[in-house]
Amino acid sequence: MIYRTLFVFVAIIALAACQPQKKEINYPKTDLVAAPLIPKPVKTIATQSAFGLDAQTAIYTSTNDPAFEAVGQFLSEKIKGKTGLDLAVNNTSDATVERLIFINQSDSTDLATPESYQLYIKKDSILLNAKTAEGAFRGIQTLRQLIPEQSNDTLTDHPLWVIPSGKIMDAPKYAYRGSMLDVSRHFFSVDEVKKYIDAMAYYKMNTLHLHLSDDQGWRIEIKSWPKLTEVGGATEVGGGEGGFYTQEDYKDLVAYAAKHHITIVPEIDMPGHTNAASVSYPFLNGNGKKVEPYTGTQVGFSTFDAQKDTVYSFLDDVIGEIAAMSPGPYFHIGGDESHVTKKSDYILFIEKVEKIVQKHGKRMVGWNEIAQAKIDPSTIAQLWSNPKDAENAAANGSKIIMSPAHKAYLDMQYDSLTKFGLHWASYIPVDVGYNWDPETIVENLPKESILGIEAPLWSETISNIAELEYLAFPRLIGYAELGWSPTEHLNWEDYKERLAKQAAYLEKMNINYYPSKLIDWKKD
Numbered sequence: 001m002i003y004r005t006l007f008v009f010v011a012i013i014a015l016a017a018c019q020p021q022k023k024e025i026n027y028p029k030t031d032l033v034a035a036p037l038i039p040k041p042v043k044t045i046a047t048q049s050a051f052g053l054d055a056q057t058a059i060y061t062s063t064n065d066p067a068f069e070a071v072g073q074f075l076s077e078k079i080k081g082k083t084g085l086d087l088a089v090n091n092t093s094d095a096t097v098e099r100l101i102f103i104n105q106s107d108s109t110d111l112a113t114p115e116s117y118q119l120y121i122k123k124d125s126i127l128l129n130a131k132t133a134e135g136a137f138r139g140i141q142t143l144r145q146l147i148p149e150q151s152n153d154t155l156t157d158h159p160l161w162v163i164p165s166g167k168i169m170d171a172p173k174y175a176y177r178g179s180m181l182d183v184s185r186h187f188f189s190v191d192e193v194k195k196y197i198d199a200m201a202y203y204k205m206n207t208l209h210l211h212l213s214d215d216q217g218w219r220i221e222i223k224s225w226p227k228l229t230e231v232g233g234a235t236e237v238g239g240g241e242g243g244f245y246t247q248e249d250y251k252d253l254v255a256y257a258a259k260h261h262i263t264i265v266p267e268i269d270m271p272g273h274t275n276a277a278s279v280s281y282p283f284l285n286g287n288g289k290k291v292e293p294y295t296g297t298q299v300g301f302s303t304f305d306a307q308k309d310t311v312y313s314f315l316d317d318v319i320g321e322i323a324a325m326s327p328g329p330y331f332h333i334g335g336d337e338s339h340v341t342k343k344s345d346y347i348l349f350i351e352k353v354e355k356i357v358q359k360h361g362k363r364m365v366g367w368n369e370i371a372q373a374k375i376d377p378s379t380i381a382q383l384w385s386n387p388k389d390a391e392n393a394a395a396n397g398s399k400i401i402m403s404p405a406h407k408a409y410l411d412m413q414y415d416s417l418t419k420f421g422l423h424w425a426s427y428i429p430v431d432v433g434y435n436w437d438p439e440t441i442v443e444n445l446p447k448e449s450i451l452g453i454e455a456p457l458w459s460e461t462i463s464n465i466a467e468l469e470y471l472a473f474p475r476l477i478g479y480a481e482l483g484w485s486p487t488e489h490l491n492w493e494d495y496k497e498r499l500a501k502q503a504a505y506l507e508k509m510n511i512n513y514y515p516s517k518l519i520d521w522k523k524d
């Protein structure tokens with residue numbers, strides 16, 4: 001099969017080379033190494049020539065895996081959006097084709113991870129090698145970023161987009177590169193989350209954690225417990241109307257994320273942060289008080305009753321329904337700030353819920369507090385506050401997701417003048433968000449224990465997409481680079497020049513970014 005694909009590739013190149021009408025184009029000198037790519041690739045070699053993208057360019061992919069064809073289609077759509085060119089995918093009968101982009105499934109041992117890719121850009125062809133469609137998808141983001149905003153109309157008699165030639169060998173540092181949206185404190189619609197996914201994918205992030213429940217709102221329809229959304233979904237911080245995803249909405253989001261090779265990690269926060277669930281079904285409540293809807297921003301006052309069997313049957317249904325709609329490997333159980341749960345109850349609860357998550361075929365993830373319980377080594381702890389918890393979890397064999405609040409929380413204000421956001425952990429200007437090393441943030445953490453990094457965006461202070469984007473951008477782009485690029489490439493001075501050049505993309509995407517004065521933004 002591979003040989004057949006390669007044969008098709010070679011044959012097409014030969015065919016293209018024989019085209020009588022083909023004219024040599026005198027490309028200007030280019031420098032692939034200087035391209036403002038984010039995340040910065042592992043290895044880049046420039047060959048100073050160029051590939052001219054124009055209407056005579058076609059896209060071909062390996063056809064043995066339909067997912068590769070889908071990556072080709074995705075690239076074609078994005079090229080159309082950026083340049084207006086409508087490039088055919090796998091149409092071998094077009095005789096006008098002069099240049100090719102070939103997305104090739106390769107079993108080369110140089111492709112060490114599923115997301116690794118190699119990009120060879122020459123005058124007449126671009127070859128993208130990847131072992132998996134996921135790797136190919138990461139590779140085409142690099143290609144998208146290399147296409148200039150403006151065409152060059154002086155080289156030929158028609159518009160042509162000049163892509164610098166050379167070689168890129170690339171692979172991620174961490175397998176998990178994510179962000180979290182808190183859709184509970186304020187609800188965000190399916191389309192708003194999709195827009196966030198678009199930007200995450202462009203910067204090669206691969207995981208979106210959705211914080212689907214909290215004291216102020218329950219956001220995911222559970223068919224066996226309908227009041228969760230009927231009652232618990234109708235509130236949010238500040239008294240707004242809330243909202244929730246139907247199961248169809250959620251599946252739509254999961255599918256959209258999958259098309260972008262992004263995994264959704266659903267979170268139902270418990271045993272604390274559960275007021276909205278307990279308002280819907282008061283038997284769940286374990287704090288001994290009458291439950292009322294809550295639209296404030298305090299934390300730590302609610303808890304499930306860890307002693308009741310019915311609580312666990314309820315959770316079996318909830319986790320089961322969500323797990324069945326979530327193809328990713330993870331289920332996040334929260335576990336943070338359970339200040340009114342007795343410690344022994346907390347431990348009992350985490351250990352019981354871990355079994356339920358595993359029964360439904362998922363790997364449990366929880367905020368660092370879960371390390372107080374005897375968790376399974378397959379369970380993942382997400383560091384946000386206490387480094388000791390991360391150390392303990394790692395010593396027990398667990399992997400750690402790094403989200404230290406003082407470095408990685410997107411809801412921290414940039415400075416004291418930022419209109420939205422909080423500053424309980426720190427102010428996080430754009431450079432501070434970029435300048436930290438996930439490997440040294442916890443003293444005694446072996447680097448093999450780090451699964452990756454995640455930038456959470458809590459939504460107590462933001463109630464619409466413009467506010468959400470103002471906090472997330474441009475810092476999210478820095479976290480994407482921290483999660484992907486090798487440590488030796490991480491350099492603020494170099495990064496800020498590349499970040500400056502993201503303005504054109506952010507503006508085209510209509511993303512409301514914070515125009516930090518640390519950056520000399522370049523809009524074209």
Ligand code: TNX
Nearest residue numbers: 299336337367384411422458
């Ligand atoms: C702490 S981080 C929380 C959230 C808040 C956030 C605000 C974590 C696991 N818990 O409940 O929204 O701070 O920054």
